[in-house]
Amino acid sequence: MIDIENKETEKAILVGVSKGLNTRRVTEEHLEELELLADTAGAETVIKFFQDRDSYDPAYFIGKGKAEEILEYAKENNINLVIFDDDLNPTQLRNLEKLFERKILDRSALILDIFASHAKTKEAKTQVELAQLQYMLPRLTRAWTHLSKQLGGIGTKGPGETQIETDRRIIRTRISKLKDTLKKIEAQHVTKSAGRQDLINVSLVGYTNAGKSTLLNQLTGADVLAEDKLFATLDSTTRSFDLDKNKKVLLSDTVGFIRKLPPHLVASFKTTLNVVREADLILHVIDVSNEFYEEHIEVVDETMKSLGSETKPQIKVFNKIDLLEDKQKLEFISQHYKDSVFVSSMRGFGINSLIEKISDFYEMNYIVHTIHLKQTQGKLISAIYELADILESVYEEDSIVIKYRTSKEMHNKILSMLQN
Numbered sequence: 001m002i003d004i005e006n007k008e009t010e011k012a013i014l015v016g017v018s019k020g021l022n023t024r025r026v027t028e029e030h031l032e033e034l035e036l037l038a039d040t041a042g043a044e045t046v047i048k049f050f051q052d053r054d055s056y057d058p059a060y061f062i063g064k065g066k067a068e069e070i071l072e073y074a075k076e077n078n079i080n081l082v083i084f085d086d087d088l089n090p091t092q093l094r095n096l097e098k099l100f101e102r103k104i105l106d107r108s109a110l111i112l113d114i115f116a117s118h119a120k121t122k123e124a125k126t127q128v129e130l131a132q133l134q135y136m137l138p139r140l141t142r143a144w145t146h147l148s149k150q151l152g153g154i155g156t157k158g159p160g161e162t163q164i165e166t167d168r169r170i171i172r173t174r175i176s177k178l179k180d181t182l183k184k185i186e187a188q189h190v191t192k193s194a195g196r197q198d199l200i201n202v203s204l205v206g207y208t209n210a211g212k213s214t215l216l217n218q219l220t221g222a223d224v225l226a227e228d229k230l231f232a233t234l235d236s237t238t239r240s241f242d243l244d245k246n247k248k249v250l251l252s253d254t255v256g257f258i259r260k261l262p263p264h265l266v267a268s269f270k271t272t273l274n275v276v277r278e279a280d281l282i283l284h285v286i287d288v289s290n291e292f293y294e295e296h297i298e299v300v301d302e303t304m305k306s307l308g309s310e311t312k313p314q315i316k317v318f319n320k321i322d323l324l325e326d327k328q329k330l331e332f333i334s335q336h337y338k339d340s341v342f343v344s345s346m347r348g349f350g351i352n353s354l355i356e357k358i359s360d361f362y363e364m365n366y367i368v369h370t371i372h373l374k375q376t377q378g379k380l381i382s383a384i385y386e387l388a389d390i391l392e393s394v395y396e397e398d399s400i401v402i403k404y405r406t407s408k409e410m411h412n413k414i415l416s417m418l419q420n
């Protein structure tokens, strides 16, 4: 995410504010993550500034005195980028830009920037552009466009200079066009997923960098990009693997979550995240070697809630156990989180017990059954089509043979209808 003319990494100052329940320690943790984000975007963190406040300053977010102190440091050290861990409102952003005459980013803008540079497919690109424009719309001021043109680099990528300069009306038109494009892409997804019914759909979710793509590769022999960067994956990739001869799993990898993921981004990634909504089972991947794994679990749970997928059956997969020195931690976790497995996706440890868990889920919940009916039993036939995934249906003279897969609950319902 470095400018073509400017191959050196940009130097950055990070700013965090502790307020209310966010103690200094929490803010320090969050700034560590912000540093990782900055690094992923191609910026080198030179210094972190902290301030404790009872409330955010309406004009400058931080106190004006603090702002001036930071500006002094930026001038002395020739730093042109200041990144705030929290979201700045348009007024604060404008005032800070005026005061600093430097590029000011907040967490959302930084995340959007990373997404913009990692987006490869048309779908991901469209989704990111939509989120960026929606973020930008209320912040579109002359000062901003002027500054971003002058400074370039991180935070100014994406929709392109021409759009930044255009007025809001044009941006709104563009937004609705992007929404249309996404609808079309979504329609294609629907036709695609219709053919997948003879399999169970399992979806990988988790905090960014937890090891989802590595696990997908390990389970399916795929070769998806996995790297030590945040948001390496933006598209959902689906691969199949066999649980045994008769049972196939379709496993989908998808975009990672992070605390304070910009809401626009979640909304516009709806299509990509459809695989999560359509899944029969969720594998929630957790980097157990990360000190803050519990907060990560909470963030993922919250995001799942916003997707309406919080009640889906879930297996927690604690990953990267090879990095763990304190084995007691594993004991603690297995007592606290039921239905969890411990793996090292990279080394291949624990993968068999994960496969067993998925098999158990399959056995417990699904059944494949073949039923012979008379063609006159129209009501029952249509009920089966509604309650089950049809794997095969063969018409014979006056009868029909249907092979279906469904949950045990639905299967019992069908059987009781048959008896009545």
Ligand SMILES: Nc1nc2c(ncn2[C@@H]2O[C@H](COP(=O)(O)OP(=O)(O)OP(=O)(O)O)[C@@H](O)[C@H]2O)c(=O)[nH]1
Pocket: 206, 207, 208, 209, 210, 211, 212, 213, 214, 215, 225, 226, 227, 228, 229, 230, 231, 232, 233, 234, 254, 255, 256, 257, 319, 320, 321, 322, 323, 343, 344, 345, 346, 347
């Ligand atoms: N030591 C160790 N490293 C792992 C393990 N699993 C994944 N990693 C590393 O963790 C980093 C992130 O892995 P990914 O598979 O890209 O993680 P992800 O969850 O797909 O990340 P995003 O797509 O960016 O959200 C990579 O450098 C992996 O090599 C593991 O079991 N042990």
Ligand SMILES: [Mg+2]
Pocket: 212, 213, 214, 225, 226, 232, 233, 253, 254
């Ligand atoms: Mg990934």
